[in-house]
Amino acid sequence: MKFNIKKQSFYKSLSSVGRASSTHSPLPILSGIKFELRNNTLTLIASDSNISIREVIYANEENNLVIHEEGDVVLEARYVLEAVRKLDADIINMEIIDGALTRISGNQAEYNINGTKGDQYPIIDFTKPEKQFEISGSKLSEIISQTAFVCSTSEDRPIFTGVNFKANGTTLNSVATDSYRLAKKVVELPVEIDFNISVPASNLYEVQKTITGDEIITIAVSDKLVQFYIGETLIQSRLIDGLFPDVNRLIPNEYGFELVVKKIDLINAVDRSSFLKSEGYWTVKLEATPDEIIISSKSQEIGSSEEILHPINYVGGNLKISFSGKYLIEALKSFKSETVKIMFVGEMQAFVIRHPEDDSIVQLILPLRTFD
Amino acid sequence: MKFNIKKQSFYKSLSSVGRASSTHSPLPILSGIKFELRNNTLTLIASDSNISIREVIYANEENNLVIHEEGDVVLEARYVLEAVRKLDADIINMEIIDGALTRISGNQAEYNINGTKGDQYPIIDFTKPEKQFEISGSKLSEIISQTAFVCSTSEDRPIFTGVNFKANGTTLNSVATDSYRLAKKVVELPVEIDFNISVPASNLYEVQKTITGDEIITIAVSDKLVQFYIGETLIQSRLIDGLFPDVNRLIPNEYGFELVVKKIDLINAVDRSSFLKSEGYWTVKLEATPDEIIISSKSQEIGSSEEILHPINYVGGNLKISFSGKYLIEALKSFKSETVKIMFVGEMQAFVIRHPEDDSIVQLILPLRTFD
Structure with a gap:
């Protein structure tokens, strides 16, 4: 196996494939990337039992791939990535110099990395299913x-x-x-x-x-x-x-309360209460009346927070509901819109968050029971 | 205690003082910042047994400090920092509302934080020694x-x-x-x-x-x-x-070999060998002859690296010396000059790195013994 290739595109392909390699696998060889050099293409493969990635590199002007000798080898993903990243050269040369010992070189620097022979790598079945x-x-x-x-x-x-x-x-x-x-x-x-x-x-x-x-x-x-x-x-x-x-069947069809609010206002208000969190979770209480909406949170040990939320619109009577601040912020961030519509059934019922003009997406959150 | 102050300068002072607070101290109160409001100044104090920081804030145009009522309190550093950081307001208001329960507010949002009374905080002696x-x-x-x-x-x-x-x-x-x-x-x-x-x-x-x-x-x-x-x-x-x-007495006075090199070239060459490191350490070998200087490293398990270093000047005969790559890089980075002068006594002797024109600084590194 012997080839040279432009560093930049080679490194990109290696990082992309290398993400499937696993240092935790019971099969040590799966911490490697398999290099297959055949028929004027370089194929990179990495896999654990969970995910497999294959990338086929055809010689072109962008990657400058030149194949001098076919062959294959398996190299530890993190070492080959580190070696290619650190070489200060535009073109990287790679060749097997002895058995599976592979030289990666560029400019005046070279690495010799202990590899494993290509036939030791398990055969991954990449057959394309018909349903597509x-x-x-x-x-x-x-x-x-x-x-x-x-x-x-x-x-x-x-x-x-x-x-x-x-x-x-x-x-x-x-x-x-x-x-x-x-x-x-x-x-x-x-x-x-x-x-x-x-x-x-x-x-x-x-x-x-x-x-x-x-x-x-x-x-x-x-x-x-x-x-x-x-x-x-x-x-x-x-x-x-x-x-x-x-x-x-969990997504309600009828709602008693509807809050329309600027997404960023609600994210900021809930985030302001987040310093009361423990292990990443914190409970936020929303108290709505036709006149005022208050966001608050409380921790026996640390203290409390409270603020007035200015909605775009609120339809409904008095409502008091508690929920995970982290879950609400994550749900809100999944919307691309500037405003969101939050629809409540009642105090201890799941509520949903919707895009005002796009029905394709719905986020649902279960409330939390609190004792105050 | 009651005052208001511009958020930006207040947050800066709090972060600076807060670094001395300790959540690991056996004295729980030392995880706090002490606020002292007296004689038109706000004094912030934090301390563990190791380091103490005091900052005195005088009212000025930059901080907009306005004191309404003197007093003092101790608040957990991380909570007060988080509260001030998260408040979306130009001016922060802070006041004791009940015992040591302190309200921090701005705009429509407020936090009530459980504090500790100021007199519970240990007295830190900041007397200025005469020798200065x-x-x-x-x-x-x-x-x-x-x-x-x-x-x-x-x-x-x-x-x-x-x-x-x-x-x-x-x-x-x-x-x-x-x-x-x-x-x-x-x-x-x-x-x-x-x-x-x-x-x-x-x-x-x-x-x-x-x-x-x-x-x-x-x-x-x-x-x-x-x-x-x-x-x-x-x-x-x-x-x-x-x-x-x-x-x-550890710094040698006479040297047998002198290498002058561009600092960045040597840092890069040694860094390129660093993927062979384990637990942050790796051994680099420098082999110098009057004709060529080679930087190499080796790991039984992973492989090896080797490259030719182009020095500005080398005076001396054949030299072979091994050392910690991490130590050499850290020493080199402490110099502001473009070039450095490395002076060797011999193969198993400490070597020193100097600035070519500035004698005020010297870095010394002990070599490592290798078995090859």
């Missing part, structure tokens, strides 16, 4: 931003650590919940398709990082995995086993 | 930058966790060592004075953070403490007990 559809990068990124943050980080109920994507005809429902809050986004697809899968939130964030703009992304789905084709990069994620609960 | 001298902020900052980084962070030998300042006549010697390396800076003082004190490096960094420019700083010294008067801020540090060893 296209979506724009910006739309996919928006779906991820508006749902994945809600997912649970605890493995107690694995199904809640991912976003559920359910396609039925041309409608795609994306839903996430951690059982205390819920996000639901509905988009139309260009083809009729039918699937019901749950994808780990952490893998969706990797997909989101790889999206550069408004490129068309192909998503291919089987009952075992999902693939995201983004430019020359293929990200393949496992699915989460288990049935995602039907959450549609 | 003046120094410019930039000069003091330079002394700290060029010595304190060398100090040990381990409490095994407490005397090595501080910088030793020894004044004799008008000469001030500032020396730091962790027993593997040494920094020595010599400056002239405007007065004849005599002392020998060791000041914790961490406290010197607090002093450095408070220096804003080229203000004149008064340093007052007793055999128990040292005080730094920086504008309206007084920083008082304990001294480290014990005799600082005489290290002058």
